[in-house]
Amino acid sequence: MTEETVLTRDELAYINRLVNRAGPDTAASRTGFRIDGGPQPNELLVRLASQTELSLQAKFPDFTMSFPLQLKEDEFHNLDLQLAPPLIYEHGSVTRAWRLHLEEPLALLTSDGSESALSVQELSSHGLLVNAGKHRKPPKHFHLCLALPDDAPLEIEASRVREMKGGLAAYEVEFAKEQDAERIRAFLYQQHQRLHPELQPELPVDLV
Known part of the structure; x- marks a missing residue:
């Protein structure tokens, strides 16, 4: 490289x-x-x-x-x-979408804004690592809302691609609107800059 x-x-x-x-x-x-x-x-x-x-x-x-x-x-x-x-x-060894490990898991919300039993532990531009709980099998599909910090919830359609131990599962995500996909990418971009300030040391904090 x-x-x-x-x-x-x-x-x-x-x-x-x-x-x-x-x-x-x-x-x-x-x-x-x-x-x-x-x-x-x-x-x-x-x-x-x-x-x-x-x-x-x-x-x-x-x-x-x-x-x-x-x-x-x-x-x-x-x-x-x-x-x-x-x-x-x-x-x-394989180039893949960067995944953000969330320090505080994000609850997935139902259409009325209440928390579901699922929470997001890792987030990428088109995928999620979801925790369904140790005693609950992760669903094959779900349609719920994800509320990013300090932002309005956005709808996501998710399909399970891999199930792991402890109630964890990886999901591929589709967004109802392209603007929602951009909101996810903007959030990830800001978090990537926060975690890797050495990539752009001259940027003032108020840009991100």
Whole structure:
């Protein structure tokens, strides 16, 4: 693996400001870069964006951050490249989505806001490690709400992929809205920065 990032720290700090300025509430509020490469380069970007998913990647020795990009074209054919919170992958024998171990498990909520018997112990951009209790078999599927700290609950649809001892099970998660997936990624991004400040030492605390 390379020992250097694709982006400089100053560039990554600027991207971080763009991602965090809008906040995780809506994809529509994202900000980004104005693209002015001329008619032919702009047309090429539009074609690429219409046929595939664009992303901006920063590679570290132990992690890769992949920022999804969305291209917006106005009535004057000006292009804006908008950034969303990144997907974070950790390197190892197998590259996989980074998982946050929660110091305090998060209860999964029913539709009326009451706590269910399930709680989340680890969280990734598309998966959960759930504790159903030592004497309860984890369900194959569930549709519940996850309340991130200081945020409104979001609906998740989860399917069990692996059952472990002690009432634990790993689940693959689907979100009702893309904005909900972005909220999860924004939360994970903030927590990753908190746990790994050495990756961006020049960022002030109020950015995260």
